[in-house]
Structure formats: C-alpha cells, structure tokens
Amino acid sequence: MAPETLLTLGIVILLLPLLTFAILIFFGKRMGRVSGYIGTTILGLDLLLAIYVLITKYTTNFAETIANGSTGIFIKGALVQVKFNWFSIGKLDIAVGFGIDNLTAMMLLVVTLISFLVHLFSLEYMKEEERFPRFYAYLGLFSFSMLGIVLANNFLFMYVFWELVGISSYLLIGFWYEKDSAANAGKKAFLVNRVGDFGFLIGILFMYSTYGTFMFDEIFKSMGMGVMPFGSGLFLTIAGLLIFCGAIGKSAQFPLHVWLPDAMEGPTPVSALIHAATMVAAGVYMVARVFPIFTADASLVIAYVGAITAFIAATIAITQNDFKRVLAYSTVSQLGYMVMALGVGAFTTGFFHLVTHAWFKAALFLASGSVIYAMHRAAHALHDHHTDVQDIRNLGGLKKTMPWTYYTFLFVTLALCGVPLTSGFLSKDAILASTLAFGMLTGHWIIPLIGFASAGMTAFYMFRLTILSFHGKPRTEIAKKTRENNFPIVFPLVLLAIISVWGFYSMNPTNAHTGWFYEKIQQPASAVPENLQWKHNLIEKKFDGESTDLAVGAQHKTVHEISQFEETVEQAHYPAMGLSILIAGGGILFAFMIYQFKWFDADKFSRQLGIIYKFSFNKWYFDEIYAATVIGGTVLGAKVLALFDNYVIDGVVNGASLVTRFSAKLTGIFDNVVVDGIVNLIAKITGFFGATAQKMQTGRIQTYVILAVIGLITLIYIFI
Amino acid sequence: MTIGLTSYLIVSALLFCLGLFAVVTRKNAILVLMGLELILNAANINFIAFAKYGGFNIEGHVAVIFVIILAAAEAAVALAIVLNIYQNYRHLNVDEINKLKN
Numbered sequence: 084m085a086p087e088t089l090l091t092l093g094i095v096i097l098l099l100p101l102l103t104f105a106i107l108i109f110f111g112k113r114m115g116r117v118s119g120y121i122g123t124t125i126l127g128l129d130l131l132l133a134i135y136v137l138i139t140k141y142t143t144n145f146a147e148t149i150a151n152g153s154t155g156i157f158i159k160g161a162l163v164q165v166k167f168n169w170f171s172i173g174k175l176d177i178a179v180g181f182g183i184d185n186l187t188a189m190m191l192l193v194v195t196l197i198s199f200l201v202h203l204f205s206l207e208y209m210k211e212e213e214r215f216p217r218f219y220a221y222l223g224l225f226s227f228s229m230l231g232i233v234l235a236n237n238f239l240f241m242y243v244f245w246e247l248v249g250i251s252s253y254l255l256i257g258f259w260y261e262k263d264s265a266a267n268a269g270k271k272a273f274l275v276n277r278v279g280d281f282g283f284l285i286g287i288l289f290m291y292s293t294y295g296t297f298m299f300d301e302i303f304k305s306m307g308m309g310v311m312p313f314g315s316g317l318f319l320t321i322a323g324l325l326i327f328c329g330a331i332g333k334s335a336q337f338p339l340h341v342w343l344p345d346a347m348e349g350p351t352p353v354s355a356l357i358h359a360a361t362m363v364a365a366g367v368y369m370v371a372r373v374f375p376i377f378t379a380d381a382s383l384v385i386a387y388v389g390a391i392t393a394f395i396a397a398t399i400a401i402t403q404n405d406f407k408r409v410l411a412y413s414t415v416s417q418l419g420y421m422v423m424a425l426g427v428g429a430f431t432t433g434f435f436h437l438v439t440h441a442w443f444k445a446a447l448f449l450a451s452g453s454v455i456y457a458m459h460r461a462a463h464a465l466h467d468h469h470t471d472v473q474d475i476r477n478l479g480g481l482k483k484t485m486p487w488t489y490y491t492f493l494f495v496t497l498a499l500c501g502v503p504l505t506s507g508f509l510s511k512d513a514i515l516a517s518t519l520a521f522g523m524l525t526g527h528w529i530i531p532l533i534g535f536a537s538a539g540m541t542a543f544y545m546f547r548l549t550i551l552s553f554h555g556k557p558r559t560e561i562a563k564k565t566r567e568n569n570f571p572i573v574f575p576l577v578l579l580a581i582i583s584v585w586g587f588y589s590m591n592p593t594n595a596h597t598g599w600f601y602e603k604i605q606q607p608a609s610a611v612p613e614n615l616q617w618k619h620n621l622i623e624k625k626f627d628g629e630s631t632d633l634a635v636g637a638q639h640k641t642v643h644e645i646s647q648f649e650e651t652v653e654q655a656h657y658p659a660m661g662l663s664i665l666i667a668g669g670g671i672l673f674a675f676m677i678y679q680f681k682w683f684d685a686d687k688f689s690r691q692l693g694i695i696y697k698f699s700f701n702k703w704y705f706d707e708i709y710a711a712t713v714i715g716g717t718v719l720g721a722k723v724l725a726l727f728d729n730y731v732i733d734g735v736v737n738g739a740s741l742v743t744r745f746s747a748k749l750t751g752i753f754d755n756v757v758v759d760g761i762v763n764l765i766a767k768i769t770g771f772f773g774a775t776a777q778k779m780q781t782g783r784i785q786t787y788v789i790l791a792v793i794g795l796i797t798l799i800y801i802f803i
Numbered sequence: 804m805t806i807g808l809t810s811y812l813i814v815s816a817l818l819f820c821l822g823l824f825a826v827v828t829r830k831n832a833i834l835v836l837m838g839l840e841l842i843l844n845a846a847n848i849n850f851i852a853f854a855k856y857g858g859f860n861i862e863g864h865v866a867v868i869f870v871i872i873l874a875a876a877e878a879a880v881a882l883a884i885v886l887n888i889y890q891n892y893r894h895l896n897v898d899e900i901n902k903l904k905n
Contacts, residue, residue, distance in 0.1 A: 782901030785827050785835075792823065 086163045092136050093183050096191060097230045099129045100198070103223030111216025118216035119209075122223055123202040126195065129226075133188075133195040140188040141603050164236045166298060178298060182236030185603045186434065190233045190368055193441045197360040198226040200575035204449055205352045207571040208456055218258060222356070225251040229361045233368065237297040238287040241369065245283070245329065248365060249276050252357050256349040268348035275342040279332015286325030290376075293322075303375045306610040316378060316615045323381035326373060327388075334366025334418045337392040341705050343415055347407040351452030354407060359414055359448045360441035367421045371434050374425065375610035379617045386426025386521070390533040393419030395703060397540035401547070402689070402700040406451050406473045409548050413499065414444055416537055420514055423530065428620055428648055429517035430606035435595060436514055439506035439583065443495035446579035450492040453572050454478070454552065454565075457485060461564035470561060475548060480557035484565045489553045491576040496549050498583040500542040501667045506583045509595035511538065513652075516659035520651035524619045531659075535666055542670025550678040593660060596653075619647040811852035819845035832885050832895040836878065843874050 103125045111118045140163075164182030171177070183191075202222060209218055228251050231244030250273075257269025287297070293312040294302045312318040330336065335343040346358055357363070370377075370385070377385065393416045400412035417440050424433030458472035470477055482489045498507035515538065518531040557563040567573070589598025609616050676682045689696040701707070779790075818841055825838025847867045854863025889895055 783898055785897065788823075788827055792827075 089136060089139060089163055089183055090165050090181060092132055093181060093187075093191070093234055096129055096132050096136065096195065097181070097227065097234055099125050099132075100223040100226035100230065104220050104227060107216050107220035107223060111220055114216055116210070116215065118219050119202075119206045122219035123199070123206060125223070126199040126202045126226065130192075130195040130199045133191040136183065137188045137192050140183060140185060141599075162236075162300065164300070166236070169239075177239065178296060179235075179237050179240050180298070181234040181240070182299075183234065185605075186368075186371060187233055189434075189438060189604060190364075191230065193364070193438055194226065194229050194233060194361050197356055197441060197445050198222070198229075200445065200449070200578065201352045201356040203571050204355070204452065204575050205350075207569050208352055208452055209350060214258075218350070221251060221254045221258065222353075225255060225357065225362075229365065232365050236299055238290060238299070238302075239297040241372075242280075242284065242287055245280065245333070245365065245369075248333070248362050249273060249280070252276075252346075252362050255353040255357060256346045258350055258353065259348070262348065265348040268342075268345040272342040272346045275339050276332045279328050279330070279339050282325045282328025283330075283332070286322050286328065289318075289322040289325060299373065303607075303610040306376060309612060311612075316612070319376070319611065319615065320378045320380045323373075323377045324384055326376070327370060327381065327385055330366030330370050330422065331388065332366070333369070334363050334422065335392075335415050336366070336388050336419065336422055337395055338705075340392060340396065340415045341709060344408050344411040344702070347405070347411050351407065351448060351455055354411070355445045355448035355452065358411065359444035363414060363418055364421075364437050364441060367418065367425065367433065367437050370422065370425050371430060371437075374430055375607050377609075378611050378615040380615075382426050382428060382617070383527070384426075386423050386518075386527075386530055389419045389421070389423030389426050390518075390530045391419070392416070393423060393537040394533045397537040397544070398699050399702045400544045401540060402696060404474050404476055405471075406454065406475050406478070406548070406552065407448070409475070409544060410444070410447055410451055413447075413541065413545065416541060417444065417499070420511070420534070420537070423534065424514040424517055427517050427521035427530065428606075428617065429514065429652065431601050431604050432510065432513040432517050434604060435588070435600055436510035438600075439498070439510040439588070442579050443498040443505075443507055443583045446491060446495040446576055446583065447499065449572070449575050449579070450488050450495070453485065453488045453568050453576065454481060456572065457481075457488075457565040457568055458561055460566070461561045464564060465560060467561060470559060472561065475551045477559045478552040478557075478562050479555045479559075480553070480562060481565060482553040484563075485553075485567045487567055487573045488576065491573075491580040492553065493549060494580045495583055496545045500545055500671060501538060501663055502671075503664065504585050504592050506585055506588055508592075509585055509588055509598075512593075512656075512660050512663055513595055515663050516656045517652050519655040519659045520648060523655065524648065524651055525617070535662060538663055539666040539670040542667040543674045546671050546674035547678055550674060554679060594656060596656075617648070619651070808852055808856040811848060811856075815845045815848040815852065818842075818848065830896050830898060832888065832897050832900075835897060836881050836885070839881075840874060840878070843870055846870060 103122045106121060107114070107118045114121070162182050162184040164180055164184075166178050166180035169177045169179045202219070205218065205222070209215055212218060225248065228244045228247035232241055232248060235241040235244060253269045253273040256272050257266050259265045260269070289312055290302055291297060294305050294310065296302060306319075312322050332339050343358055343363065347354055349357070396412045396415035396419060400409050400416065403409045403412060417436070421433045421436050421440070424436060455473055458478070462468065462470060462472055494505070498505035501508045501511035515531065515534050518534045522528045522531040585592045588600050589595045591597050595601060609620065677688065698704070822838045822841030822843075822845060825841060826835050827838075829835050829838060847870055850859070850863045850867045850870070853859045854861075854867075857863075885895065888900060892900065
C-alpha cells in the first residue's frame with residue numbers, strides 16, 4: 084500500500100467521528116433514537132478502518148517505499164507523515180501535519196475500539212435519557228479530538244486537539260448539568276486541566292522558539308545535532324518538564340489528580356471512555372510521543388511523579404465506598420504506573436501498560452455501569468429513590484443475579500491485579516522489572532519499592548470491591564432485585580475481557596518481550612546529548628561470539644545492540660515477577676480474609692488504624708488543602724483586592740469627585756458673581772441706552788418727517 | 804426783474820415748503836398725501852427749470868415724466884392704504900395710527 088493511502092485512511096478515521104458530531108448536533112433532535120445507531124455505525128466503520136490501518140502498518144515496510152527520506156529518527160518502524168503549511172505570518176511558516184507510526188496505529192485501535200464499545204453500551208445505558216442525541220454528538224466530538232491528538236505529528240496540532248479533548252470532556256462530565264455536583268465536576272476538570280495545559284503551552288513555545296518548528300521529527304533532529312534551548316542542558320530539562328506538565332493535568336498525575344475522581348459524576352460510559360482509556364491516556368501518549376526529548380533529570384522527575392501518584396491513589400482507593408470512585412483512584416494509580424515506566428526509560432513497557440490497561444479498565448468501568456444500571460432499574464421498580472446505588476455498602480450478592488457482569492468483572496480485576504495469564508500481568512510485571520532495574524542501576528530504590536507496594540494495594544482494594552459488591556448476600560432489597568443486562572451492555576464487557584487474555588500479546592505468558600508488541604513498538608533513540616542521558620541507556624556495541632577483535636569480528640556478523648538498562652531489565656524480570664505474584668497474591672488473600680471470610684472485622688481494623696484510615700478516607704485531604712491554599716489563597720487575594728478597591732481605588736475616585744465638586748462650586752460662584760455681573764452690567768447699560776433712545780420713537784410719522792428734514796438741513800449746512 | 808432760473812427756483816422752494824408744511828402739520832392722512840404731491844411737483848419744477856437753463860435738456864423732461872408716473876402709482880397705492888386704514892380705524896387721524904410703536 085502506498086504511504087499516501089495510509090495517511091488518507093488515517094485522516095478519514097479522524098474525520099468520521101466529526102461527521103457524527105456534525106450530523107447529530109444539527110439534526111439529532113429530529114432523529115431521536117436513530118442518532119444512537121448512526122453514531123455507533125460510524126464508529127464501527129471507524130474501528131474497522133483502524134484495524135485495517137494497524138494491520139497494514141505492521142505488515143508493510145514503509146521505510147522502503149518512501150523515497151525522499153521523510154522517516155523520522157525512530158530507529159525502526161518508519162514514521163509515515165505528511166507535512167503542510169497551515170498558515171504564514173510574514174516570514175513565519177507554520178508547518179503542521181499528521182503522521183502514522185506503529186505507536187499511532189496502535190493508539191488508533193485503542194481509541195476507536197473503546198469508543199465504539201462505549202457507543203454500543205450507551206445505546207442501552209442512556210436510552211431513557213432526554214438528551215440522547217446530544218450525548219452521541221458529544222461522544223463523536225470527543226472521539227474526533229482524541230484521534231487528532233493521536234495523529235498529530237507536531238506540537239501545534241497536538242495542543243489544538245488537546246484543548247478540544249478538554250472541552251469535550253467538560254461537556255461529557257457535565258452532561259447531567261441539572262445536578263450541581265456534575266456541573267461543578269465538569270468545571271473542576273476543565274480548570275485543573277488548564278493548570279497543566281499552561282505549562283504545556285509554555286513548553287511548546289520553548290521548543291518553537293528554540294527550534295523554529297512544531298514538527299516532532301524536526302525538533303528531534305536538531306536536538307540530536309546538539310541544539311538546546313539557550314544552549315544549556317538545564318533548560319532542556321526544564322522544557323521537557325514543562326511539556327510533561329500537560330501530561331500531569333490530562334493524565335491526572337500528582338498534584339493535579341484531584342479532578343478525575345470528581346469526574347465520575349459524568350455518565351458511566353463516559354467514565355469508561357474518557358477516564359479509563361483515552362483522555363487520561365493522552366498524557367501518557369504525549370510523553371511517549373516526545374519521549375526522545377527528556378533528559379536524565381527530567382526522566383527522574385517524571386518517574387517520581389508517577390510513583391507518588393501511583394502510591395497516593397492506591398492508598399486512597401482502599402477506603403472509598405463509591406463503586407466508581409474506587410475505580411477512579413485505581414485509574415489514577417495505574418496512570419502513575421505508566422508515567423513511572425516512561426520515567427525510568429521503559430518506553431514500550433509504559434505504552435504496553437497503557438494499551439492493556441485501556442482494555443481492562445474500560446471493562447471495569449463498563450461493568451460498574453452495568454451494575455449501576457441494573458441497580459437503578461431495581462430501585463425504580465421498588466420506588467426507592469433515596470438509596471445510593473453506587474455505594475458498595477448497598478450492593479452485595481450480585482454474583483447470582485448478574486453472572487455475565489460478575490465473571491467478566493472478576494477476570495479483568497485479575498488482570499488489573501497482575502495475576503498470571505492476563506495481559507495486566509505481562510504489562511505490570513514488565514513495569515515492575517523496569518523499575519527494579521532502574522533502582523539497581525541508579526540507587527533510586529524508592530521507585531521500585533512504591534511500585535511493589537502499590538501493586539499489593541491494588542490487589543487488595545480491587546478484591547475488596549469485588550467481594551463487597553458481588554459476593555456474600557445482598558445487603559439491600561434493591562441488590563436482591565437486580566437482573567442481568569441486555570446484549571449492548573454485556574457484549575462490550577465480554578469482548579474487552581477476552582482481549583485481556585495474555586495470548587493476544589505474547590505466546591509466552593510470563594514475558595511480553597518476546598511478543599509482537601515489543602517487536603513492533605520500539606523505544607525511540609533519545610535525541611538528548613549523551614552526557615545528559617542516563618549512562619545505562621547508552622547503547623554498547625557487543626559482538627556475539629568469542630572474539631571481540633574487530634578484524635576477526637567482521638566474520639561474526641551479528642552485532643548485538645543492547646543498552647545496560649535493557650540487560651538489567653532482562654535480569655530483573657524473573658525476580659520482579661516472583662515478587663509481584665507474591666505481593667498481588669498476598670493482597671488478594673488479605674482482602675478475602677477481611678471481607679469474604681471475615682476473620683478480621685474491617686470496621687475494627689479501620690478504627691485501630693485511626694488517623695491513617697482517616698487520612699486515606701479523606702483522600703489525603705487534597706481537596707481540603709487545595710481549598711485552603713489555592714482556592715483560599717485566591718479568595719483571600721480577591722478579598723484583599725476588594726479592600727484595595729473599596730478603599731484605595733474608590734478613595735481616589737471619591738477624592739477626585741470631591742475635588743471636582745469643590746472646584747465646581749468655586750467656578751459656580753465666580754460664574755454667578757463675576758461673569759454674570761459683567762453680562763448683567765452690559766445688559767443694563769444697553770437697556771439704559773435703549774430706553775433713552777426709545778423715547779425718540781414716538782410713532783408719529785410727522786415727527787419723523789420733521790427729524791428727517793432737520794437732519795437734511797444739518798447735512799446741507801455742513802457740506803455747503 | 805426778468806424771469807430767469809432764480810424765479811423758478813423761488814417758486815419751487817415755496818411750493819416745497821408748502822408741501823412740507825402740509826405733510827408735517829395736517830392730521831388727516833389725505834391731506835398729508837396732498838402735501839406729498841406738492842413736494843413732488845416742486846421737484847418737477849426744479850427739473851424743468853434746470854432743463855431749460857442748466858443744460859439738462861431732454862433728460863430733465865424725461866425725469867419729470869417719470870416722477871409724474873411715479874406719483875400716480877404712489878397715489879394709487881397710498882389711497883388704497885388710506886382706505887384700509889379707514890376701514891380699520893374709522894378715522895384718518897395720523898397721530899393716532901401708532902400701532903407699530905413699541
């Protein structure tokens with residue numbers, strides 16, 4: 084296939100959801116239910132195209148077909164891209180474009196598949212909704228923006244679509260805007276994201292001012308030749324971190340993670356689409372996309388941010404009682420894992436976890452949607468409108484009433500916990516091995532430590548959720564009356580559970596490195612100067628065989644290119660695997676002991692933990708801290724400014740008015756006395772003369788005649 | 804005493820004074836108009852006299868004819884005004900016709 088065709092297909096994939104949006108936003112109201120089918124069909128078509136693009140991309144060697152060497156600096160796997168001038172200002176040509184490499188092709192599949200399943204799921208889930216067509220229009224807009232981020236091959240387009248994702252997620256989170264909490268959650272998500280985007284924008288401008296282009300490959304190329312912002316490695320680190328700020332916002336990393344749990348106010352399919360698989364993955368994807376620009380220092384910060392996020396979110400998830408909130412914190416925690424993996428330099432592993440996590444987390448969210456929907460129907464039938472159907476304390480025993488949901492949920496939970504034979508095991512294990520290797524090489528042991536601890540907590544809270552919701556006896560009437568849902572809800576669950584099986588990624592259930600994923604998606608070479616990289620990432624050239632003598636070595640043609648890091652990861656793989664199985668198993672066992680067999684009383688346990696429990700239950704008081712510092716600070720600042728306004732500005736204004744009034748009074752007096760006096764005097768004098776002269780005006784014509792004759796005589800006397 | 808230019812001028816001056824006197828002293832509007840006629844005729848006599856003795860020749864005669872025509876027109880208009888005044892005031896006393904005063 085010609086590269087042009089591939090790109091055209093990519094752009095068609097991008098534009099199809101926009102078509103949905105355009106159709107539904109204008110004609111949706113008249114279509115009613117049909118709008119849902121239109122949206123789903125279009126997305127289905129999109130999915131087929133994405134699969135086709137993926138297969139074509141992975142089976143064709145585009146590097147050979149491209150003549151003029153427009154391949155980027157990605158070592159393997161050609162980047163097929165198009166570049167054109169968007170607009171020119173004076174001498175500035177703003178070049179933009181779209182590109183497809185293996186990373187993009189994979190991400191296209193992730194986005195379209197999840198989006199399609201969510202469209203399908205919503206046919207049932209949202210059917211009672213009054214603004215049904217509007218919902219599908221927003222879904223279309225969101226998919227379009229997300230695909231735009233994926234296809235962008237430059238910072239400018241990425242930023243544009245980045246913001247489009249922001250606005251469409253705002254619309255979707257606040258879809259039930261009649262509820263104050265939903266409207267506020269939408270606002271919060273948008274505003275918190277803006278904080279990160281601000282850094283992102285500054286980072287982009289940093290890059291543009293240094294390299295004069297927005298194109299990724301051109302930036303990498305000049306960076307590889309030693310061009311750096313202000314010619315200093317420090318600024319390169321800063322620029323990288325500023326760009327990473329965007330990911331902190333979008334991917335809900337510490338300290339900007341607070342928006343994601345609140346975003347659960349949106350409809351559950353939206354949570355599955357946006358907050359499990361796509362929008363939050365955008366940040367990770369972006370970091371992966373610009374991976375070559377991060378220096379060692381920047382990477383270290385990224386790794387720490389990811390680790391802190393993973394840990395904090397995991398501790399919070401343990402004590403939450405809202406079904407979706409547990410999943411939300413779990414998502415934050417897993418995103419932390421991905422970022423951590425990218426930070427320690429395990430590019431493919433981080434992205435691999437993004438993909439596997441997208442499947443099973445979307446499945447978890449859709450399963451939670453299935454539970455909530457069933458509970459809603461049951462509550463409706465019982466005329467109970469007070470019980471919180473999302474509270475896991477009101478659930479229980481759903482295993483019997485909703486078997487399909489239960490078994491898929493159980494399987495994807497196992498995947499999330501990293502139990503062998505699942506995709507999650509492969510990816511999580513790879514991450515843990517990478518962090519362990521990183522710890523061994525650099526001495527930053529805290530990162531693998533946090534990684535393992537969070538893995539244990541993940542297993543614990545996920546099984547706490549599973550046991551409390553599905554096992555045991557129903558704790559409310561509503562839970563007893565639940566029924567399994569229809570095909571549009573169950574099908575996505577089953578499909579996502581199926582593709583969470585290990586075999587789709589690697590035939591070896593213990594190691595993904597041998598699978599196609601690692602073969603197709605390879606770590607790009609860093610563009611950063613060697614002295615700013617981790618030494619262990621530099622590639623050493625080794626010759627296989629006994630002889631390393633160059634003259635003889637020429638006969639041993641296999642040149643083994645591997646970095647110290649990759650070597651260490653391989654060594655760390657099996658220890659990490661054993662440890663992670665142990666820890667995950669321990670977490671699961673612990674959850675069973677407390678919640679299933681009730682060997683310990685959970686309430687008593689939490690009381691004993693006292694302050695630690697409270698700390699976790701209140702989400703580390705992040706919202707309170709932000710309320711006190713950021714919001715409080717803003718309010719305080721506003722108050723100070725208000726006081727300044729009231730006293731200083733108003734004082735100045737009032738003072739000015741007083742002065743004006745005083746001077747006006749003076750002027751008034753001057754006017755009344757002096758000016759009016761003069762005018763009146765003149766008028767009086769004139770009046771006096773007028774009155775005098777008036778007397779001559781007798782009205783008798785004969786008097787005038789006499790006067791005229793006298794005048795004539797006088798004239799004659801004078802002139803003769 | 805021979806009859807020359809001076810004799811004409813004396814007659815004309817007398818006539819002018821009589822006319823002026825009539826204009827100034829008469830109360831009746833019609834009598835005032837008659838005084839005006841006298842003044843015009845005094846001027847006519849002057850024109851004729853200067854035409855005969857002063858070298859005015861035909862221009863003096865022409866001026867006289869113009870003045871006579873003018874006087875006729877003036878008399879017509881003036882009498883019309885007098886008639887209107889009479890209809891409004893029921894008298895023709897010029898001293899009391901002072902509506903335009905003040």
